[in-house]
Amino acid sequence: MKIKKDNLKKYSLLSSQIRETILKASFECNERTHIGGALSMVEILAVLYENYIKKNGLNKFILSKGHGFLGLLSALYCKKFISKKKLSSFQKNGSELIAHPIVDIKNGIESSNGSLGQGLSFASGIALSYKKRKKKGKIFVLVGDGECYEGSNWEAAITATELNLNNLFLIVDCNNFQNDGKINKQMNWSNLVKKWKGFGWNTIKGDGHNLQTISNALKKIHKNKPTVFLAKTTKGKGVKFMERNNDWHHNRLTKNLYLQALKQI
Amino acid sequence: MNNKILSQWSRMGPRAMFGQFMIDIGKKNKDLMVISADLGRSSGLDRFKAAFPNKYLSVGICEQNLIGIASGLAREGYKVFITSFAPFLSMRASEHIRMNLGYMKHPVNIVALGSGLSMGFLGNSHFGLEDVSIMRTIPGLKIFSPADSLELKKILFDLSNNKRGPSYVRLTGIPGSPIVYEKDYKYKFKKPNILSNGKDCLILSTGSVLGQVKVASKLLKKSKIDPCIINVHTLKPLNIPFLKKYINNFKYIITIEEHTIIGGLNSVLSQNFISEFNNKKIFNISLPDEFGPTGDYEYLLDYHGLSGKKIFRKIKNFLKN
Numbered sequence: 106m107k108i109k110k111d112n113l114k115k116y117s118l119l120s121s122q123i124r125e126t127i128l129k130a131s132f133e134c135n136e137r138t139h140i141g142g143a144l145s146m147v148e149i150l151a152v153l154y155e156n157y158i159k160k161n162g163l164n165k166f167i168l169s170k171g172h173g174f175l176g177l178l179s180a181l182y183c184k185k186f187i188s189k190k191k192l193s194s195f196q197k198n199g200s201e202l203i204a205h206p207i208v209d210i211k212n213g214i215e216s217s218n219g220s221l222g223q224g225l226s227f228a229s230g231i232a233l234s235y236k237k238r239k240k241k242g243k244i245f246v247l248v249g250d251g252e253c254y255e256g257s258n259w260e261a262a263i264t265a266t267e268l269n270l271n272n273l274f275l276i277v278d279c280n281n282f283q284n285d286g287k288i289n290k291q292m293n294w295s296n297l298v299k300k301w302k303g304f305g306w307n308t309i310k311g312d313g314h315n316l317q318t319i320s321n322a323l324k325k326i327h328k329n330k331p332t333v334f335l336a337k338t339t340k341g342k343g344v345k346f347m348e349r350n351n352d353w354h355h356n357r358l359t360k361n362l363y364l365q366a367l368k369q370i
Numbered sequence: 371m372n373n374k375i376l377s378q379w380s381r382m383g384p385r386a387m388f389g390q391f392m393i394d395i396g397k398k399n400k401d402l403m404v405i406s407a408d409l410g411r412s413s414g415l416d417r418f419k420a421a422f423p424n425k426y427l428s429v430g431i432c433e434q435n436l437i438g439i440a441s442g443l444a445r446e447g448y449k450v451f452i453t454s455f456a457p458f459l460s461m462r463a464s465e466h467i468r469m470n471l472g473y474m475k476h477p478v479n480i481v482a483l484g485s486g487l488s489m490g491f492l493g494n495s496h497f498g499l500e501d502v503s504i505m506r507t508i509p510g511l512k513i514f515s516p517a518d519s520l521e522l523k524k525i526l527f528d529l530s531n532n533k534r535g536p537s538y539v540r541l542t543g544i545p546g547s548p549i550v551y552e553k554d555y556k557y558k559f560k561k562p563n564i565l566s567n568g569k570d571c572l573i574l575s576t577g578s579v580l581g582q583v584k585v586a587s588k589l590l591k592k593s594k595i596d597p598c599i600i601n602v603h604t605l606k607p608l609n610i611p612f613l614k615k616y617i618n619n620f621k622y623i624i625t626i627e628e629h630t631i632i633g634g635l636n637s638v639l640s641q642n643f644i645s646e647f648n649n650k651k652i653f654n655i656s657l658p659d660e661f662g663p664t665g666d667y668e669y670l671l672d673y674h675g676l677s678g679k680k681i682f683r684k685i686k687n688f689l690k691n
Contacts, residue, residue: 208474217473220465226435227470230442237424238446257466260432264439267430 108320112155116316119151119183124343124370126179126192132363134196139204141353143176145280145313145338146247150180152319153245160186160213163242165231167216169224170249170278171205172355177214178202186213222255224248225275229265232273232331243326247276251283253292259304265331266305273331274323275306278313280340282351294337306333313338343370371520371554379519382414383545384578385483387519388526389414392451395530396422402530403448405429407436413453413483433463440478441470449530450478456485456498456540460505471536472508479529479537486542486577486628487657487670494661498540503633505538506606512537513606517550517580521603524557534559542628543578544667550580550601560609568596571622571689574613576602576635579628582671585678586685593686597624605638613639617646624685626655628676653688655681 124147131138157164168177175195182192191212194200201207205219216227228246235242248258265273279294281287290296294310302308307327311318313336322334340354341347344366358366379387396402396418404422406413408431419426429436433454440450452459459467459482470476485498505513512534516522522541529537550565557563565580566587575583580601587597600616602608617623627635636654640647655675663673671677675684 217469220469222434223438223466223469226438226466227442227445229435230439230444231446232442233427233439234443234446234448257432257434257438260430260435261438264429264432264435 108317112320113316115155116148116151116320119155120147120316121370122183123147123150123176123179125367126182127175128358128363128366128370130175130179130192130195132358132360133193135357136196137355137357138175138196139172139355140175140358141282141340141347141351142170142173142249142278142280143179144342144344144347145340146173146176146278147342148314148316148319149247149276149278149336150176152316152323154180154184156320157243157245157323158213163240165215165242165244167224167228167244167246168206168218169246170221170252171218173247173249173278174204174206177206181213221249221252222257225258225261225265228273229261229268229270232270233268235272236270243272243274245274245276247278249283250277250279250281250292250294250297251288253277253297262301262304262306269329270331271327271329275331275333277333277335278338279335280338282340282354284354286351294335298335301333301335306331308333308335310335311337314342345369373552376520376549376552380547380549381545382519383547384516384519384522384541384543385412386414386545387522388453388481388541389416389418391523391526392418393421395526396425399449399530401448403427403443403450405436405440405450405452407431407433407454407458409454409483413481415453433458434466437463437466437470437478441474441476444476444478451481452478453481453483455489455496456482456501457496460498460501460538464504467505467511468508472510475510475535477533477535479539481539481541483541485540486579487674488542488544488667490544490667490670491664493664499630499657500633501540502605502629503637506633506638510535511606512604513540514538514604515540515542515577516603517578517601518543518547520551520554521557525603528557528559532559540577543581547578548581548584550584560604560607562609562612563601563603565599565601566597568598570595571597571624571685572616572620573597573599573624573626574602574635574639575599575626576605577628579626579671579676582676582678582681583626586681589678589682590685595686595689597685602635605635608638608642610642614643614646617643620650622651622653622689623647624653624655624688626676626681629656630659631656632659653685655684
């Protein structure tokens with residue numbers, strides 16, 4: 106299904122804004138931040154926040170991959186969930202806006218995360234309550250590919266199919282890296298596709314930076330299965346010296362590098 | 371509430387009674403969810419499930435996932451009670467409890483079955499020896515340890531009628547464990563309950579082992595020792611002013627619990643009353659910091675000095691010195 110040019114433009118514009126905000130917030134806090142993993146989820150966030158997630162809306166987004174919070178935070182800022190002033194408190198002493206999300210529903214942060222493998226079960230609980238109350242709305246969850254090592258994800262994967270949670274939509278940010286480097290073959294993109302299929306999920310795969318692909322994927326709904334979108338992404342996407350360079354998993358941006366990065370996006 | 375009913379409840383045991391009480395709670399609460407990780411039958415929930423199929427869910431043998439799902443339902447406004455055996459909840463799912471019930475404060479009620487030594491021949495893998503110790507470190511999690519089925523009922527009703535936040539209810543005892551409350555009484559959240567108002571020593575205890583304490587108390591009275599017995603049914607938050615008043619009035623203080631010496635009632639009290647305990651004689655009966663033998667419940671309580679007779683003898687010796 107081809108999306109309208111206007112929409113594509115909107116997604117593209119929002120992606121650029123999110124990317125810029127990620128770099129800016131990272132530079133301004135003058136601390137090490139999770140830049141690489143934030144940059145890999147930008148296009149996914151752009152489509153989600155342009156099209157699905159509204160303030161106090163029925164659709165929800167749970168960031169299970171908590172260390173991607175810099176990305177989520179930037180999307181929340183660009184879509185005016187949080188103010189410039191609030192954004193400027195990112196990773197400042199005493200702030201609630203830190204490396205991992207702390208639940209703050211009125212500002213669009215749906216859960217506290219940071220310990221991996223917990224978001225999918227929590228989101229299943231919300232999705233189940235929607236089903237029971239016949240509430241419309243989709244519960245989106247984002248996990249990392251490295252995060253898929255956590256066994257609790259697979260516990261949730263089993264119950265979500267048994268409970269027919271077709272309002273649950275999982276996105277796996279397959280950027281092929283984890284803290285210590287490249288992820289093991291077992292968890293690579295093509296193996297993850299097999300795994301989720303094997304667990305009975307409606308499984309879609311595609312380029313996690315292609316706005317058309319993401320937009321089509323997020324529309325998918327199965328009549329009784331939860332859906333997973335295995336999004337192939339690039340860690341550090343958009344900034345050449347960060348792309349596939351795991352030094353940028355958690356690092357500090359100097360002024361020089363910040364200016365260099367801004368030019369590239 | 372007559373004695374006949376209470377005896378019947380005691381015969382059925384805390385797990386079966388939990389299932390029964392949930393039926394009453396189910397009648398009154400539209401947005402109730404009771405979830406188990408494959409231990410619905412062990413939680414006495416068969417009748418509940420039949421009566422309210424829409425309010426019951428079995429998620430399978432996956433305690434971490436159980437906590438997450440419960441947390442999501444609680445977020446959406448459901449009153450949620452979850453059950454499994456004590457170690458599987460308090461230890462296997464501990465960090466999920468920390469994130470979901472602690473950090474996010476989602477008001478899920480954990481009902482931990484078969485805690486203490488009550489799993490008998492199933493052994494240490496199933497015992498709840500250290501659950502209080504672990505759960506107590508999670509900020510905001512309230513910890514209840516009912517003495518018998520009547521108290522369990524009062525705690526469950528209190529949790530379902532009030533917004534107490536996340537909680538951990540520790541079930542000890544087996545079918546036939548002695549009744550602690552022989553008639554109805556007034557339960558008040560957080561307020562310890564005086565079971566016997568003696569003057570010779572102060573016994574602070576919690577959970578179904580209070581049934582054994584009562585047996586010991588009868589023997590002590592025959593030996594002309596009249597103990598004051600306080601049921602500390604709520605270990606967190608602790609009612610410090612109430613307990614302080616009593617602790618100040620006694621020289622001999624005995625703590626009795628079906629939990630390891632590390633982090634249970636004795637630790638809770640020692641930590642809160644360090645200066646009060648300074649000039650007193652303190653004696654503790656609890657489980658040792660080790661994996662002990664296996665046997666039936668009666669054998670295990672006696673082995674660890676927690677049977678009525680052993681408690682009696684230990685206290686008598688303690689007071690002699």
